[in-house]
Amino acid sequence: MEDLVNIERxxxxxxxxxxxxxxxKLIITFMIIVYAVGTSNILILAIMEVYLLTLIFISNVSxxxxxKRLILILPFxxxxxxxxxxxxPGDVIWAGPLGLQITMQGLNFGLLLLSKITVSVTAVILLSSTTSMQELVGSARRIGxxxxxxxxxxxxxxxxFFFYDELERIRNAQKTRCFDIWNERTPYRWRLRKVGETIAMMFLRAYEQGEKVYLGMLSRGYSPESRMxxxxxxxxxxxxxxxxVNIFLLAALYLIQPAAG
Known part of the structure; x- marks a missing residue:
């Protein structure tokens, strides 16, 4: 949740x-991701990554x-x-114990796949770091x-963020009662029970808050025909x-792709 706060900041x-x-920004991000997924040239992907990092630098984002966010997401x-x-399968360039082997085709494909993921994630990081969540939702609504x-x-x-605050209140109340989920001296079954109670309390509070919000919306004229x-x-x-600029860049990369390959 702290990461979400930092992103919003x-x-x-x-x-x-x-x-x-x-x-x-939404449309351009989608275009970049689609182009990155569709290309099979690592040099083109490297140029796109440099371009996105340049935009991040221009946008005054750290x-x-x-x-750091890229490194945290990439392992997935x-x-x-x-x-x-x-x-x-392919040409074997290394053979090890237990039948393990590395092929040239597999190495190239793995590097290409990693490059595509890197460019796509960088594009999403740029979008989320320069556009608030509310603006993203509003922009998505306006494009259909x-x-x-x-x-x-x-x-x-x-x-x-409201439910995160509620979770923090529950955790602080548990701490005042000396509950620590990471305490190895605490019986495992008892810890599981407390975690289950915490999840149940969050569901109950979410249900109660949902009822309050829905009644509040009805009192302000909300109906199934209402629009945001x-x-x-x-x-x-x-x-x-x-x-x-972005269309010209993607078109130029498309034209030079055969030469780069």
């Missing part, structure tokens, strides 16, 4: 990238913090890429995301320039 900074329309996809040299899904996302974002309010903003000249 980064979105409050001022830079040319922060000032772009959220719809533009580069070390962005790299990098774990799959790590096994490719051992399971993909279904209204019901947008409302659910909006409510999730709005009350995410979204701020209407126009695409500025800077947004158009940013779109043009």
């Amino acid at each position: 980064e979105t409050l900074k001022e830079s040319p990238v922060h000032g772009l329309d959220g719809r533009v 580069l070390s913090y962005a790299i 996809g990098g774990f799959i890429a790590l096994f490719q040299p051992f399971i993909r 995301v279904p209204a019901d899904l947008a409302m659910l996302l909006n409510l999730t974002v709005r009350y995410l 309010y979204t701020i209407h903003s126009r695409i500025s000249r800077g947004d158009v320039i940013f779109i043009a």
Whole structure:
């Protein structure tokens, strides 16, 4: 949860990238991810990664913090890429005990997969570091995301921090009663029971809060036909320039891809 707070803090900074329309950033991020997944040239992916890191630098986002987030997320996809040299058939370049072997084709594919994941994750980090969660939901609604899904996302974002505060209150109450889940001298079954009680309390409080919020929405005229309010903003000249630059870059990479390969 502290990471979410830090991410939101980064979105409050001022830079040319922060000032772009959220719809533009969403669409460009989607285009970059689709292109990165579709390409099979590591050099092209390296150029895209350098470009994204440059945007992070321009956006005044802490580069070390962005790299730290990248390193924390990469293992989830990098774990799959790590096994490719051992399971993909091809020309064997190393043979070890227990029948383990590394193939050239597997090594190349693993490196390519890791590069694609790196570019995609970097694009998402840039988007989340320069656009607040509320703005992301509003921008998604304006580009055609279904209204019901947008409302659910909006409510999730709005009350995410609230339930974190509720969890902290429960944990502080447990600490005052000398409960420590990591205390090895505490019986394991008793610790499991307390964790289960904590989860049950969170469900009950979530249900109660949901009832209060729903009744409050009804008292303000909410109905199944209601739609979430979204701020209407126009695409500025800077947004158009940013779109043009990114389209030109992707087109140029597409044209030079055969030569780079």
